[in-house]
Amino acid sequence: MTDIGTHAAPTRRIRKVLVANRGEVAVRVVRTARELGIASVAVYSDQDINSQACDLADEALALGSAVPAQTYLNSEAILDAAARSGADAVHPGYGFLSENADFAQAVTDAGLVWLGPKAEAIRSLGDKISARAIATSVDVPVVPGGQLHGDPEGARTQLLSFAAQAGYPVLVKRADAGGGRGITRFDSDEDVTRFIQDLPGPEALAGCFVEKMVRGARHVETQCARDAHGNFQVVTTRDCSVQRRNQKVVEEAPAPHLPESVDADLRQYSRRLFEAVDYVGVGTCEFLVPSGGSAYFLEVNPRLQVEHTVSEEVAGIDLVREQIRIAEGRTLTPLGRPRGHSFEVRITSENPADDLMPATGAISAITWPGGPGVRVDSFVRPGDVIGSDFDSLIAKLIVTAPTRREALARLLRAIDEFEVEGLPTSSPLLTHILTHPDFCGPDSPWAHASDEDVEAAPSSSPVWPRGDHPFAVHTKWMEERGLLDQVKQTLADAAGTHVPPTTPSGGVPVGLAPTESFVIELGGQRMTLKVPEGMFGRSPAALPAGAAVPVRRQTLRGRGRARGNEGAAAGTPSLHAPIQATVVRVVAEVGAQVRAGDLVVVLESMKMEKPIHAHADGTVSAIHVQAGATVKAGDLMVTITPGEGENAKEDQA
Incomplete structure (x- = not known):
């Protein structure tokens, strides 16, 4: 770390910041601004008018649409809102326009402070070919x-x-x-x-x-900061190796069981990268770290990361505050000694029983975890609706403790306390990951347990040692181990009986309805009873105006469902959209013969791809969608005429 010395006086005071984002990160920035005495402005799409970010900000301005491209991705609308509000700074959050060099330049050209690195740094690092060339020029290894x-x-x-x-x-x-x-x-x-x-x-x-392709490599990153005076520091390292389809699932700081020599290399490489482009601001350098090999540079993220929270907890600093300090011309906040170990997991409305497909609907109730070292970064409240236009995040759960072993135990306890009613969540998968011996290594909460304690430990919590590596996780670990399939089987076993699907008027298969909970007393013992919503004649909880009553599938493995019947309509082989989504590609062609199980269409919702297969033999007689189109649940996508010998009528919906 550079010796920062005396804090420099600000060259410009920020008095009002517009947050060009939504959801959890918008709430996050507004809260820090308020602590610093800086006024905040939220912007919102039509569906976010009642959001927590709008409630907490000093002002909230409409972007005039419900479509992401016309709201949070519309630089002109955001700059117009900044001008109307009198904001003198723009914080981009993450996602949307946060890595858009043209937008960063437009903010600066408008005379506003951009709370991020200069447009030139974003442009040179945003292109991966250019970033590889920069890394090579300063002796940072690349794949x-x-x-x-x-x-x-x-x-x-x-x-x-x-x-x-x-x-x-x-x-x-x-x-x-x-x-x-x-x-x-x-x-x-x-x-x-x-x-x-x-x-x-x-x-x-x-x-x-x-x-x-580097096999068996960990994903390790450095949370970095550099000010306009040339001071640079690595706030912490982080490990983000637990991934699914290249999307991070669990993050922690500092990166566990990292050899000192690799740690030193990562810090030196990060300094070289930041100095090579005169990077001023907060950012993250990402690396692949093979077992027993040297690190390879992946990319620089010129913004705040979703997982910045674990670095904050370990370092004891506020990184949004640091962004503001740097933009005002101040020097970096000196770092103290690291404080223990921190984990972040993302609680999402994705259904582990259905291949982690996004689920939409209203949240009827939430129970937040608490206790020492537990932090929840969220933006939702009971009654809020998780839609399909944006990602499926409900909350980020962050826990910190003196050691990794204690932090794991605390995180498992916090996940157990965290309850969301009205939607399925990723919690069962997270618990399975966090108790796996490859992930826990010698840090398992039951690592030093006696025989009696081991017997008392949860059956899903394996006891170390069951391997020969202190941290055997890599970027493809979750998929290669088949952890999601294991969780699906567990959920299917727990469900027990077969639940026959029902079909609403739209022709889309659904399964279990949302549940509601009741506290009852049975034989002098307090119990919680979960039943399908409305089972006792009570109306479902009131929803925001215009929101549909949430009905979700809870397709469990082992129910005898034939492969590819997702998207099937009752009594016909034609394919309907099972969820609101974007069409990624159409594989079949008009006139083509398809057999049950053939891939026909690929959808994407909330960054997750969903293949749609033919569930019966037939001929493609009409295709009603094209790549890039948006479909709603129940929309007819492909008309398939039944194969020879079948008399079912062609679907005319």
């Missing part, structure tokens, strides 16, 4: 690879040659993609040939590069 040839035949030759040298698997990435998107994996020459043949045109290769 073997390079920019892909723009000609399809040249790209095919390049990929085959690179794979022959580096070995499969290899990856092709888009330079402008983020969040785990824009990545294609190849495991054979046949995969490469098929990829090139299926290209819609040469333009699809623009801005792509190839990399060797």
Whole structure:
């Protein structure tokens, strides 16, 4: 860490900040602004008018639409709101426009303070090809690879040659993609040939590069800060190796069981990267750390990260406050000694019993956890609706304790206390991850338990040691171990009896309705009874105006459902959208023969892809959607005429 010395006087005072975001991060920024005596302005789309961010901010201005592209992604509307409110600074949060260099420049050109690095730094680091070149220029190791040839035949030759040298698997990435998107994996020459043949045109290769896939590597990052006076510091390291489809699931600080030499390298590499682009602000450097090997640079995120909270807890500083201090021209806050260990898990409205598919609807009740070292960053309240236009986050649960073992025990307790009624959550999967011996290593809460204590421990909590590595998690660990399938089976076993699906008028299969809880006394013992909502004739809890009564599927493994019947309509092989989503691609063509189980359409909702398979043999007679289109639950996507010998009528819905 640089010796920061005396704090510099501010060169500019920030008096009112507009938060160009929504949800949990908007609440987060508003709270810090209030503590600093800075007025805050929230902006909102139509569905966010009653949000907690709007309630807490000093002002709230409408963006005039319900569509993300016309609201939180609309730079002109946000700048207009800043001008109307008299704000003198803009905080972008994360997501939306937070890494948009043009927006950062527009904010600066409007005479406002941008609470982030300069547009030039965002632009040079935002493109992954450019970022690789910068890293190489300052001796920061990058994963073997390079920019892909723009000609399809040249790209095919390049990929085959690179794979022959580096070995499969290899990856092709888009330079402008983020969040785990824009990545294609190849495991054979046949995969490469098929990829090139299926290209819609040469333009699809623009801005792509190839990399060797590093297997068994941890995802370790450094939370960094640098001020305008040249002072730099790594606030903490973090480990974010528990991922699903390249989306982070569990984060912790500091990165556990990291060799001192690797820790030192990461800190030095991070300094070089920040200084190479004259980065001024708070940001994160991400690395792949193979077992027993040197670290490889992945990317720099020029903004606040979702998981910044664990660094705050361990370092004892407020990173939003630090962003404001840096923007005002002050020096960095000196760091004290690290304070224990911290975890963050994201509680989402994703259903582990249904492949973590996003669930939408109203939250009828919430029980928040508490106690020492427990922090909840959220934005929802009972009655709020989780829709499909934005991500499925309900809350970030952050716990801190003196040691990793104590923090794990505290986190498990907090998850057990955390209850959400009206929607399924990811909690069962999180508990399964946190008690896995690969993840716990020697830090298991039952690591030093006696035989009697072990017998008393939860049956789902394996006791260390059951492996030979103190932290055996890597970026593909969760998927390779099949943890989600294990949780699905557990939930199916717990459900016990078969629940036959019902079909509403829209033709979309649904399953279990939301539940409500009652406290009862049975034989002098207090118990909690959960029953389907409205079972006793009581009307469901009042919902916000215009909100539909939430009805959700709770499809459990083992119910005898045939593969691919997701999206099926009653009595017909035609396919309807099971959820509100965006069409990623349409695989089938009109006139094509399909068999049960064939992939027909791929949907995406809240960053999660959902394949839709044919559930019966037939012929595709009409396609009603195209890539990029938005569908609502129940919309007819593909009309399939039953195969020969079937007399079912073609669906005309």
